[in-house]
Structures are given as C-alpha cells and as structure tokens.
Amino acid sequence: MLIEELSSPKYSNDHYLLQxxxxxxxxxxxxxxxxxxxxxxxxxxxxxxxxxxxSYNDIKDQTPRILKSGKHDLSxxxxxxxxxxRFGFWQGVMVNKNKAGEQYTEWLTIKAIKDKEGxxxxxxxxxxxxSLFEEKQKTINFLKSCDSATSLLNRSAIVDYLAGLDxxxxxxxxxxxxxxxxxYFINERYGTATGDLALKxxxxxxxxxxxxxxxxxxxxxxxxxxVGQFEDQHKLALRLASLKNKVSKNYFINSxxxxxxxxxxxxxxxxxxxxxxxxxxxAEQALTQGRKISYGLVHFFESSQxxxxxxxxxxxxxxxxxxxxxxxxLYYQPKASLVTGQIFSSEALIRWNHPQHGVIAPDKFIPxxxxxxxxHRLGHWVLEEACEQLNRWKKTTFSNxxxxxxxxxxxxxxxxxxDSLKQVLKKYNIVKGLEIELTESVLLSQEKNGLRILEEIAxxxxxxxxxxxxxxxxxxxxxxxxxxKFLKIDRSFITEIIDNTSDQMIVRSIIxxxxxxxxxxxxxxxxxxxxxxxxxxxxxxxxxxxxxxxPLPITRFEEWIGNQQI
Ligand code: C2E
Ligand code: CA
Ligand code: CA
Numbered sequence: 001m002l003i004e005e006l007s008s009p010k011y012s013n014d015h016y017l018l019q020x021x022x023x024x025x026x027x028x029x030x031x032x033x034x035x036x037x038x039x040x041x042x043x044x045x046x047x048x049x050x051x052x053x054x055s056y057n058d059i060k061d062q063t064p065r066i067l068k069s070g071k072h073d074l075s076x077x078x079x080x081x082x083x084x085x086r087f088g089f090w091q092g093v094m095v096n097k098n099k100a101g102e103q104y105t106e107w108l109t110i111k112a113i114k115d116k117e118g119x120x121x122x123x124x125x126x127x128x129x130x131s132l133f134e135e136k137q138k139t140i141n142f143l144k145s146c147d148s149a150t151s152l153l154n155r156s157a158i159v160d161y162l163a164g165l166d167x168x169x170x171x172x173x174x175x176x177x178x179x180x181x182x183x184y185f186i187n188e189r190y191g192t193a194t195g196d197l198a199l200k201x202x203x204x205x206x207x208x209x210x211x212x213x214x215x216x217x218x219x220x221x222x223x224x225x226x227v228g229q230f231e232d233q234h235k236l237a238l239r240l241a242s243l244k245n246k247v248s249k250n251y252f253i254n255s256x257x258x259x260x261x262x263x264x265x266x267x268x269x270x271x272x273x274x275x276x277x278x279x280x281x282x283a284e285q286a287l288t289q290g291r292k293i294s295y296g297l298v299h300f301f302e303s304s305q306x307x308x309x310x311x312x313x314x315x316x317x318x319x320x321x322x323x324x325x326x327x328x329x330l331y332y333q334p335k336a337s338l339v340t341g342q343i344f345s346s347e348a349l350i351r352w353n354h355p356q357h358g359v360i361a362p363d364k365f366i367p368x369x370x371x372x373x374x375x376h377r378l379g380h381w382v383l384e385e386a387c388e389q390l391n392r393w394k395k396t397t398f399s400n401x402x403x404x405x406x407x408x409x410x411x412x413x414x415x416x417x418x419d420s421l422k423q424v425l426k427k428y429n430i431v432k433g434l435e436i437e438l439t440e441s442v443l444l445s446q447e448k449n450g451l452r453i454l455e456e457i458a459x460x461x462x463x464x465x466x467x468x469x470x471x472x473x474x475x476x477x478x479x480x481x482x483x484x485k486f487l488k489i490d491r492s493f494i495t496e497i498i499d500n501t502s503d504q505m506i507v508r509s510i511i512x513x514x515x516x517x518x519x520x521x522x523x524x525x526x527x528x529x530x531x532x533x534x535x536x537x538x539x540x541x542x543x544x545x546x547x548x549x550x551p552l553p554i555t556r557f558e559e560w561i562g563n564q565q566i
Contacts, residue, residue, distance in 0.1 A: 051106070111126075153216070172229045178262055179223050180222040183222035190256050197253045198253050198260065206243070248261045328378075335522060338541060387424050437465045470506055479517065
C-alpha cells in the first residue's frame with residue numbers, strides 16, 4: 001500500500017488499519033522518523049529511540065540535523081537533497097551520531113510525501129542500523145562455527161582452522177582425539193537428556209584445561225579434538241595423561257552418579273606436513289589402536305612400519321586385566337643397618353605371575369604401564385597391597401617393620417595420587433611404616449607442584465627416599481629443600497666398587513652429600529661380603545642386595561626374617 005493512499009479520507013476512519021499501522025510502526029527493527037515539510041520532527045518509532053537514544057520529547061520540534069556526525073561533507077547532503085527533490089526518494093549509507101555522541105552507520109531511505117497538489121508536505125526517513133548488522137553477522141559466523149550443545153568449535157570450524165595453519169606451525173602440531181568411553185551406554189542407561197548434560201560438563205572441564213594457544217572442538221557425538229603446539233613428546237604425553245585423569249571422574253548429574261572415563265588418540269604434525277584429513281584420520285586411528293590394548297589409554301599414532309609387535313600389544317592388553325585377575329604379587333627385599341646389623345625395613349617389588357610366561361620382572365611391564373596410562377592402577381594396587389601388609393603386621397613381631405614402595409614421576413604427578421594415597425592410609429589405618437622411593441627425575445622436574453606434593457606426602461608420616469641416586473642430574477639445592485630422609489646409591493656404582501676407583505669416588509661423594517644434607521645413605525645391589533665391608537668402612541648406613549637375599553614372596557620373606565633373628 002502506498003503511503004499516499006493512506007492519507008485519503010477513504011482510510012481515515014479505519015481503526016483496524018490504524019492499529020495495524022501503529023503496531024508495524026513500533027515493532028520493526030528499522031528506525032522511522034517523520035518530519036513536516038520544514039524537516040521538523042513530528043513522529044519517531046521505538047526502534048529510532050533504540051538506535052539513536054533520543055526519545056520523542058528529546059527531539060520534537062528539532063530537525064534530523066541533530067543526528068549529524070560531521071563525517072560527511074556538504075556535497076554529500078547536497079547530492080542527497082537534489083535526488084529527493086528530483087525523484088522524491090534517496091537511499092544510501094549515512095554515518096550519524098547518537099544521543100551519547102557515538103557514531104553509528106545506517107542504511108537510510110528518505111522519501112518525500114506529496115499532497116494532491118504535488119507539494120511535499122512530509123518526509124519519512126527509514127534507517128537500518130548497519131552497526132547492528134555487523135554485530136549480527138559476527139554472531140551468525142560464530143554460530144556457524146559453534147557446536148550448539150557445548151558452545152565449543154564444531155568439526156568444520158576446527159578443520160578450517162587446521163587447514164589455515166602454515167607449514168611450520170603444522171610441524172609442531174599435535175592433534176588429540178578425546179573420546180568418552182562407552183558413551184552410548186550412558187545415554188541408554190540414564191537417558192539422552194542426562195547424557196547431554198554429562199557432555200556439557202565434560203566439555204566445560206576440558207575447556208578449562210585447554211591452554212590459551214590451543215583449540216578445542218567437539219567433532220562428533222562423544223568425541224572432542226584438542227589441537228595445539230608441542231615441544232617434547234614425553235611432556236605432551238604427561239600433560240595429556242593428566243588432562244585425561246582430571247576429567248575422568250565421577251559426575252553427579254540429574255541425581256545420577258555417573259563414572260566418566262576418557263581415551264585419547266594422538267597424532268603429531270611432524271608426520272604429515274600438509275594434509276589435515278590424514279592428520280585427523282591418524283589421530284582417530286591412534287584411538288582405535290590404543291583401545292585394542294585397553295580403554296582409558298593415551299595412545300600415540302603408530303604407522304604400520306613402527307607399530308608395536310603383536311607380542312607387546314598382547315602383553316599390554318593382558319596387563320590391563322592382570323590387576324583384576326590376581327596375577328600381581330609383591331616380593332619383599334630386606335634392608336639392613338651397617339651400624340647395628342638390624343633389619344627393620346624392606347622394599348616391595350612388583351612381580352607379574354603370568355599364566356603362560358611365568359614370573360615377569362617389572363622392567364618388562366612397567367614401561368608398558370607408563371606408556372599406556374596403566375601406571376596409576378599399578379601404583380594404586382601396590383600401595384593398597386603394601387598397606388594391607390603393614391596392617392596385618394600390626395599385631396605381630398613385625399609391628400615396627402617398614403615397607404618401601406616404588407613410585408614413578410608419572411604416578412606422583414597424577415592428580416588423583418594424593419587422594420588415593422590418603423584413602424588407602426585411612427582404609428588400613430596406617431600412620432607410620434610406609435616409605436616411598438622416588439627416582440631422581442622428581443628432582444629434575446622443576447614443577448613447584450612437585451615440592452608441594454612431596455611435603456604433603458611427608459606430612460602424612462610417609463618417609464621419602466631418593467632411588468637410583470647418582471644416575472640422574474640432581475639439583476642439589478632443590479634436594480636440600482625436599483623432605484627426603486634417605487639417598488639410595490644406584491646399583492650400577494656398587495657392582496664394581498672393589499676395583500673401579502671412579503665408582504669408589506662417586507660412592508664416597510654420594511655418602512658425603514647425603515650426610516651433609518642430614519640424610520642417611522643406603523646402597524643397593526650389594527652382592528658380596530667385600531661390597532659390604534667396603535661400604536661399611538666408608539660410612540654407608542644401610543645395605544640392600546642379594547648378599548642378604550633376593551626379593552621374596554611374603555611368606556618366604558617372613559620365614560627369612562624369622563631365621564635371621566634366631
Ligand atoms: P629399583 O627400585 O632400583 O629396585 C631394585 C632392583 O634391583 C630390583 O629389581 C631388585 O630385585 C634388584 N636387586 C636387588 N638386589 C640386587 C642385587 O644384589 N643384585 C642385582 N643384580 N639386582 C638386585 P626388580 O625387582 O626387577 O625391579 C626393577 C625396577 O622396577 C625397580 O628398580 C623399580 O624401578 C621398578 N619397580 C619394581 N617394583 C615397582 C613398583 O611397585 N612400582 C614402580 N613404579 N616401580 C617398580
Ligand atoms: Ca627402589
Ligand atoms: Ca636401582
């Protein structure tokens with residue numbers, strides 16, 4: 001309908017039409033301004049107030065010049081008015097100024113309205129706020145790249161991002177597919193609404209652990225992709241294992257208690273320089289490779305050339321079940337004082353009683369456990385077993401006996417470690433008697449967190465020993481700060497101690513360092529009386545080794561101790 005027709009008497013009494021017009025006038029996003037022939041403002045709509053900040057009272061009797069921003073020169077307005085006079089109409093971009101003095105860009109349409117005689121008696125201006133449009137466009141682009149359920153990037157957005165990276169960046173790139181184990185089961189058991197909430201929570205946690213220069217996306221129903229730069233594959237593996245452990249936990253959703261576990265597959269950019277889809281496929285393949293061994297692993301992609309031997313894969317798979325199948329056992333090896341000859345402590349050493357291969361030594365399966373994220377389970381099992389033994393000994397002649405367990409750095413850095421340690425101590429009511437042996441790598445890790453964790457452990461009444469001392473690069477000033485009671489000299493220095501003068505020098509130095517730091521020193525791998533005599537004459541405090549006995553299963557160990565005391 002043309003506005004000219006509206007002014008005819010035919011419509012002047014049509015109330016419905018007037019109501020309709022008023023509603024339209026006030027419910028459009030376009031700002032509308034009506035002036036008389038002298039440009040005096042006689043009406044505005046609500047959108048105009050929203051765009052400019054001016055209410056009707058602010059500007060009635062003013063002219064639209066009040067909106068002038070000074071952005072356009074005189075010729076711009078001149079041209080505009082020429083067109084309005086000639087064609088009754090102008091359209092174009094105009095930069096104006098709102099009540100607060102801020103500029104905004106609008107798409108403006110001005111129409112001149114003529115009376116029956118052909119004289120202009122009204123001007124109507126319709127403005128569309130382009131600044132708003134830009135904002136909207138940004139939102140639209142954002143929504144296009146966003147996964148609506150989790151507000152993370154979606155698959156196509158992350159693929160675009162990866163495709164846009166330069167070659168150098170891609171060479172230092174890691175892609176980690178993060179998959180929720182058995183998610184279909186969560187949906188099935190608790191319903192999809194609960195599943196969706198779980199997904200949101202997991203996304204939130206993952207997002208919190210994503211570093212500023214990394215990107216996290218949801219790439220399918222229960223799969224996320226984390227991409228970023230890495231320097232050192234080992235450190236990356238530790239970081240991702242810790243991320244996995246932090247997010248894998250019990251969630252309380254819709255009053256259900258739901259156990260969430262994650263598996264990660266990782267591909268590194270250096271393997272494939274350009275092709276994003278190959279990188280992605282390999283990361284997903286890594287996930288599948290890992291799951292063939294066990295769920296809950298952090299697994300790096302292995303191409304068929306350097307893939308694990310079938311034997312290793314089988315062993316790793318069996319290892320993941322060995323704890324539940326009662327195939328693990330702790331052997332005990334005594335430690336003796338060179339001063340008093342007394343034996344009051346032992347080291348617990350894990351053995352795997354494999355149904356086909358017999359007893360497997362830890363050197364064979366601990367690296368496998370570390371590689372496949374099973375070390376936490378292993379460590380927990382050892383702790384529990386050792387504490388249960390301490391508890392059993394409480395009412396016997398062994399009540400003052402101690403057990404040292406070995407811990408790798410990876411175990412210690414696991415966020416769940418302190419909690420599970422506390423739990424086990426509480427469960428078996430252990431306040432003394434537990435020792436932890438840590439290798440020097442703990443001293444190397446500069447993480448401030450490391451010292452705090454050690455202090456907490458010492459605070460629980462657990463004695464800390466540094467294992468394999470002399471093989472790493474110890475930071476002595478750091479060592480001084482640590483709540484460590486014992487240094488254990490690595491076996492490699494003891495083997496030839498009688499003939500090798502440089503080993504002798506090293507061992508003397510270690511004993512001196514230990515004593516100067518107020519610690520006691522123990523030598524491991526003591527196999528002969530000569531070893532023992534040399535160490536004793538050089539003020540070593542304790543020994544451990546085949547000279548006393550090989551590590552023994554618990555009943556034989558108790559028998560052995562019993563025989564010593566006769
Ligand atoms: P480690 O902590 O240095 O343990 C000492 C190793 O030396 C043990 O080997 C022990 O059996 C062996 N040994 C003891 N006395 C002698 C000796 O006189 N001569 C010789 N030649 N060897 C001797 P094992 O039990 O095979 O353990 C090897 C390594 O596996 C351990 O080295 C430790 O790093 C790791 N390990 C063992 N049990 C655990 C565990 O429960 N948790 C973790 N994280 N690591 C463990
Ligand atoms: Ca040890
Ligand atoms: Ca050792």
